[in-house]
Amino acid sequence: MRNTKPQLSFGQIWNMCFGFLGIQFGFALQNANVSRIFQTLGADMEDVPGLWIAAPLTGLLVQPVIGYFSDRTWTRLGRRRPYFLWGAIFSTAALLVMPNSPELWIAAGTLWVLDASLNVSMEPFRAFVGDQLAPRQRPTGYAMQGFFIGVGSVVASALPFVLAKAGVANTAGPGEVPDTVRYAFYFGGTVLLCAVLWTVLRTREYPPEVLAGFDDAHPPGTLAVGDAPVPSAAGGVPWLLLGIAGVALVWVMEWDRMLLVLAGLPLAYGVLRQVAALGTRGMVAAIVGDLHAMPVTMRQLAVVQFFSWFGLFAMWIYTTAAVAQTHYGATDPQSAAYNEGANWVGVLFAAYNGFAALAAVAIPWMARRFGLRATHLVNLWLGAAGLVSVAFIRDPQWLLLSMAGVGFAWASILSLPYALLSDSLPAHKMGVYMGIFNFFIVIPQLVAVSTLGFLLGHVFGGAPMRVLMVGGVSLALAGLFALRVSRPLSERARIRGVTA
Structure with missing residues (x-):
C-alpha cells in the first residue's frame, strides 16, 4: 500500500514558507546596500568584489554543514526549525551592527556574520519544503517561497528611497552611512526575526521515522540506506596540482591577486578529497561521498545554476555603480547625485522583486502548461533581455521595464531548479543535498568575485555597465542549458498518463 504524504492546505504552505519573507528581507538589504556601505567607508570600486567574497564563501562552507547536521537533528522544535531560529537571531544582530560600522574592515x-547566519536559516528552509510536501505540491511550495522572497525584497530594497521621501537624511559626512540606510537595517532586523518566529511557532515536522515511511523517501537511482562510498584520495591529486599551478601562475605573473580565489577552488576540492579519505565516517567524508554520488539531475542543474548565479552576482555588485555613472553622471559616493542614483537602484531592486512576486503566482501554471524546463528557459531569457537592456535605456524611469524581465528570471531561479531537483533526492539526505546544491550557487559567485574586478579594470575600461551586459549573456546561456536537464519523475508520470 502506498504511503503518500497528505496534501497540505494553502494556509499550511503559507505558514511553512512565511519565514522566507524575513530571510529575504536580510538578503535584499545586503544586496542593495552593502556595496554602497563599502564605498561610503572608503573602498575603491575595483576592490568591492573582493569585499563581497564573504557572501559566497560563507554559503559554500555553511550550507552543506548545516544540511548534514539538520538531517541528523531531532529536538522539541523538530528537525529544521532550530536552525531557522538561531540563524535569525544572529542575522538580526548583524543587521543592527553593519550600518554603524566605523571602519571598512x-x-x-559583519558581512561574514550576516551572510553566514542568513545561510544557517535559509538552507533548512529549502529542505523543509521537500520534507513536508509531496512531489506534486513541491513546485507550489517553492513558488510560495519565491512569492515571499519577492514581497520581502520589494519592501527591503525600497526602504532607503521611501525613508528619503519621508524626510530622513539621505547623505552623511565622510565615512558615515546615511540615516536612510541605518533605519532600513533596523527595521529589517525586526521583520526578519518576527517572520521566522511565525514559521517556527506555526508549523510542525514529521519525525524521521515517519518521513522515511513515505513513498517518495527513496527515489529510483538513489542510495536507500547507508552513506555514499567515499571517493579515493588519488582522484583529488589532479585537482591539487591544478590549484597549485594556478596559484603559482598568478603569483609569478603578478596578476590581480583576486584571481587567487579562482585558483583556490580546485585546490580546495583536492584538499577536501584528501581529508575525506583519511576517515570514512566523519562529516567531511559523508559530504564528499554524497557530492561524488550526486544524482544525474543535480549534475545537469549545476551548469544551469552556474550561469544563472554568475549573472545575478554581476547585477548585485555593479548595478549601483552602473546606474549612478550612466544615468546620473556620478562616481563620487559622497555626492548627492550618486546617492540619488543609489536610492533609485533600491527602487529598481524592489521592482524586480515585486515582479518576481507576481511571477511566482504565474510560474506554477506555466510549469503545468509548458513543463518545468521550458518555463525556466523562457524566464531566464526574459531576465537576460532585461539586464542587457539597462545599457541601452537612457531614462532611469524606464529601467523599471528592464526589471520586469529580471523579476521573472529571479522568481524562476528561486523555485524551478529546486522543483526539478527535489524529486531525485532521498528523504534522509534532503538537507545535505540541498546544501551541496548550494555549491553550484556560490562557486559562480566566487568566480565572479575573482574575475569581475579584473575584467572591469583591464578589459571593460572601468565601465560597470559592460559587466551587467556580461551578466545578461550569462543568464541566456543558463536558459539553454536548462533544456538538457532530465524531466522530473512527477512530470514524466503525468506525461505518460496523458499519452496512455
Whole structure:
C-alpha cells in the first residue's frame, strides 16, 4: 500500500514558507546596500568584489554543514526549525551592527556574520519544503517561497528611497552611512526575526521515522540506506596540482591577486578529497561521498545554476555603480547625485522583486502548461533581455521595464531548479543535498568575485555597465542549458498518463 504524504492546505504552505519573507528581507538589504556601505567607508570600486567574497564563501562552507547536521537533528522544535531560529537571531544582530560600522574592515567582518547566519536559516528552509510536501505540491511550495522572497525584497530594497521621501537624511559626512540606510537595517532586523518566529511557532515536522515511511523517501537511482562510498584520495591529486599551478601562475605573473580565489577552488576540492579519505565516517567524508554520488539531475542543474548565479552576482555588485555613472553622471559616493542614483537602484531592486512576486503566482501554471524546463528557459531569457537592456535605456524611469524581465528570471531561479531537483533526492539526505546544491550557487559567485574586478579594470575600461551586459549573456546561456536537464519523475508520470 502506498504511503503518500497528505496534501497540505494553502494556509499550511503559507505558514511553512512565511519565514522566507524575513530571510529575504536580510538578503535584499545586503544586496542593495552593502556595496554602497563599502564605498561610503572608503573602498575603491575595483576592490568591492573582493569585499563581497564573504557572501559566497560563507554559503559554500555553511550550507552543506548545516544540511548534514539538520538531517541528523531531532529536538522539541523538530528537525529544521532550530536552525531557522538561531540563524535569525544572529542575522538580526548583524543587521543592527553593519550600518554603524566605523571602519571598512568592521563592515566587511559583519558581512561574514550576516551572510553566514542568513545561510544557517535559509538552507533548512529549502529542505523543509521537500520534507513536508509531496512531489506534486513541491513546485507550489517553492513558488510560495519565491512569492515571499519577492514581497520581502520589494519592501527591503525600497526602504532607503521611501525613508528619503519621508524626510530622513539621505547623505552623511565622510565615512558615515546615511540615516536612510541605518533605519532600513533596523527595521529589517525586526521583520526578519518576527517572520521566522511565525514559521517556527506555526508549523510542525514529521519525525524521521515517519518521513522515511513515505513513498517518495527513496527515489529510483538513489542510495536507500547507508552513506555514499567515499571517493579515493588519488582522484583529488589532479585537482591539487591544478590549484597549485594556478596559484603559482598568478603569483609569478603578478596578476590581480583576486584571481587567487579562482585558483583556490580546485585546490580546495583536492584538499577536501584528501581529508575525506583519511576517515570514512566523519562529516567531511559523508559530504564528499554524497557530492561524488550526486544524482544525474543535480549534475545537469549545476551548469544551469552556474550561469544563472554568475549573472545575478554581476547585477548585485555593479548595478549601483552602473546606474549612478550612466544615468546620473556620478562616481563620487559622497555626492548627492550618486546617492540619488543609489536610492533609485533600491527602487529598481524592489521592482524586480515585486515582479518576481507576481511571477511566482504565474510560474506554477506555466510549469503545468509548458513543463518545468521550458518555463525556466523562457524566464531566464526574459531576465537576460532585461539586464542587457539597462545599457541601452537612457531614462532611469524606464529601467523599471528592464526589471520586469529580471523579476521573472529571479522568481524562476528561486523555485524551478529546486522543483526539478527535489524529486531525485532521498528523504534522509534532503538537507545535505540541498546544501551541496548550494555549491553550484556560490562557486559562480566566487568566480565572479575573482574575475569581475579584473575584467572591469583591464578589459571593460572601468565601465560597470559592460559587466551587467556580461551578466545578461550569462543568464541566456543558463536558459539553454536548462533544456538538457532530465524531466522530473512527477512530470514524466503525468506525461505518460496523458499519452496512455
